[in-house]
Amino acid sequence: MKYTKLQNKIIIEDLSQFNIKQILDCGQIFRYYIANDSLAEVVSENKYAQIITNDTRVEILTEDVEYFERFFDLNRDYTAIKNSLSNDKFLSPCIDFGYGIRILNQSLFEMIVSFIISANNNIKRIKNSLNYLSKQFGEKITTNIKFNIVNQSPISEQYKGVLCYYTFPTLQQLKRATIDDFAKAGLGYRAEYLYNTVQQLNNQWLDSIANMDCSQQLDSLINLKGVGEKVAHCIMLFALHQTEVFPVDTWINKVYNDLTNTKTSNRKAISKELTNRYKHLSGYAQQYFFYYYRSK
DNA sequence: CTCCAGGGGAGAG
DNA sequence: CTCTCCCATGGA
Numbered sequence: 001m002k003y004t005k006l007q008n009k010i011i012i013e014d015l016s017q018f019n020i021k022q023i024l025d026c027g028q029i030f031r032y033y034i035a036n037d038s039l040a041e042v043v044s045e046n047k048y049a050q051i052i053t054n055d056t057r058v059e060i061l062t063e064d065v066e067y068f069e070r071f072f073d074l075n076r077d078y079t080a081i082k083n084s085l086s087n088d089k090f091l092s093p094c095i096d097f098g099y100g101i102r103i104l105n106q107s108l109f110e111m112i113v114s115f116i117i118s119a120n121n122n123i124k125r126i127k128n129s130l131n132y133l134s135k136q137f138g139e140k141i142t143t144n145i146k147f148n149i150v151n152q153s154p155i156s157e158q159y160k161g162v163l164c165y166y167t168f169p170t171l172q173q174l175k176r177a178t179i180d181d182f183a184k185a186g187l188g189y190r191a192e193y194l195y196n197t198v199q200q201l202n203n204q205w206l207d208s209i210a211n212m213d214c215s216q217q218l219d220s221l222i223n224l225k226g227v228g229e230k231v232a233h234c235i236m237l238f239a240l241h242q243t244e245v246f247p248v249d250t251w252i253n254k255v256y257n258d259l260t261n262t263k264t265s266n267r268k269a270i271s272k273e274l275t276n277r278y279k280h281l282s283g284y285a286q287q288y289f290f291y292y293y294r295s296k
Numbered sequence: 297c298t299c300c301a302g303g304g305g306a307g308a309g
Numbered sequence: 310c311t312c313t314c315c316c317a318t319g320g321a
Contacts, residue, residue: 027302115302116304118301118302118303119301119302119303119304120300120301120302120303120304120316120317121301121302121303121317121318122300122301122302122318122319122320123301123302124301124319124320125301125318125319125320126301126302183317186317186318186319187317187318188316188317188318189304189305189315189316189317189318190304190316190317191317193304193305225304225305226303226304226305227304228303228304228305229303229304230302230303230304231302231303231304234302247302248302249301249302249303250300250301250302250303251302252302266311267303268311290302294302
């Protein structure tokens with residue numbers, strides 16, 4: 001995809017491969033806010049960006065252009081991916097609907113925390129919990145360039161007309177949290193899972209995951225408390241761009257039963273079958289399905 | 297009141 | 310290995 005990098009801005013004029021609402025609402029990220037049709041904002045780790053959309057172009061406003069170039073996966077050709085998948089009769093309408101979806105490259109630690117919290121939870125509460133943890137254990141950053149002030153934003157504030165935001169906690173910062181702190185964040189019974197995992201994690205282990213193959217990554221992640229197959233798949237897909245996995249949640253389970261006229265609840269078997277069907281493009285297919293059926 | 301939310305752990309078989 | 314039941318919490 002063609003795009004232009006400037007000092008504090010990335011300009012995208014090919015709107016057939018980038019739709020910010022679709023990218024943010026397809027279930028891969030929780031720390032964002034869509035203010036209106038033309039303005040959205042995102043926090044990832046300690047970085048912040050605003051995405052401004054109009055009829056002919058998208059502008060990504062940020063203090064770290066290189067970070068968000070990778071974050072939004074801008075170097076990948078999504079037209080080729082969509083073409084490969086569009087022969088599938090189940091997927092074709094989903095791709096037409098979510099034509100501008102891209103799979104983000106997010107932080108491994110942030111995805112581990114986020115998807116442990118996501119288990120048997122709803123998206124609104126997941127977002128609230130993650131923003132709460134960022135406020136309690138992250139760092140408040142005052143921006144140095146001119147951003148738009150976003151009223152009622154859950155992820156940014158203004159101080160004397162300057163925009164501020166809270167970073168996602170680092171591993172070291174979150175190690176200071178107690179089980180009770182996590183309970184106050186609204187995690188319920190997941191508080192203990194997250195506490196155990198955070199205490200167990202170290203940076204060397206996190207770095208080692210990237211060099212493993214797909215099955216090794218799955219085995220390693222599943223050993224963490226609160227991480228089962230579905231959560232591990234999400235972590236692998238959204239942090240490691242491991243697209244040969246098919247996360248099966250309640251929505252995908254419903255979609256599968258709907259399309260195949262079955263009523264199974266064996267998510268592991270569903271995942272295996274769908275991965276066999278979509279191969280190395282499974283992760284993309286999953287996102288098109290999820291966005292399409294969840295939007296209806 | 298019950299049911300559900302981007303499921304996983306623990307125990308039983 | 311697979312199957313079942315339970316898990317905190319808040320909104321519908």
